[in-house]
Amino acid sequence: MIYKGMKDTFTADFPTQGFIQATLDTEELAPIQKEIDSIQQDFDSAQINDLGNASNLKNEFYLQDSLEHIEHLLNPLCQKYCEVYAFGDRAKHYSLRDAWVNYQTKHEYFGTHTHNGEFSFALWIKVPYTQQQEQEFVNYQGRNIQRLPAFNFHYTDALGTIRNHIIPVDKSFEGKLVLFPGNMNHSVTPFYTSDEYRITVSGNLV
Secondary structure, three states, rough: OOOOOOOOOOOOOOOOOEEEEEOOOOHHHHHHHHHHHHHHHHHHHHOOOOOHHEEEOOOEOOOOOHHHHHHHHHHHHHHHHHHHHHOOOOOOOEEEEEEEEEEEOOOEEEEEEEOOOOOEEEEEEOOOOOOOHHHHHHHOOOOOOOOOOOOOEEEEEOOOOEEEEEEEEEHHHHHHHEEEEOOOOEEEOOOOOOOEEEEEEEEEEE
């Protein structure tokens, strides 16, 4: 007996959200870099941002001077996200409610968490290592570390299985950013090979 199959068959994917990645040039980064450098010269003069149980970072500080500039940069990405993912309203202007800079040292991390904005972002300013350096360190130490330094998204698929999307961040990511819905779970794994700060900027748009 020859099985001919059913007529009018088709396949379909369940919709889900994603993220937008972009790269800022030197001119776009300049006002942000200026404020970050100023804060780094005197941590005691900056307003501390306490993210509670999300991380073990010692140095996180709110930005003030560059907020309007960051908002201007991110709004086209918010509108693009709404268009691509049918999320929110691309006709709206999104306001940057807050933004902060993280001066992350080796062994520090961000556990899985969400943000309170309709959109959130992560911008890598300085990343003082390469994936190769981190891999060689792990191999040399004989450690059973499965995940190198990365920015990680966590989500459930249509079957309820938890999935991870891993972005292997290193020096090549300086100037890059990701924009995503604020309630999307994400985390940051630690690095081990540098005594310099990994400097990132994050924030929430409403």
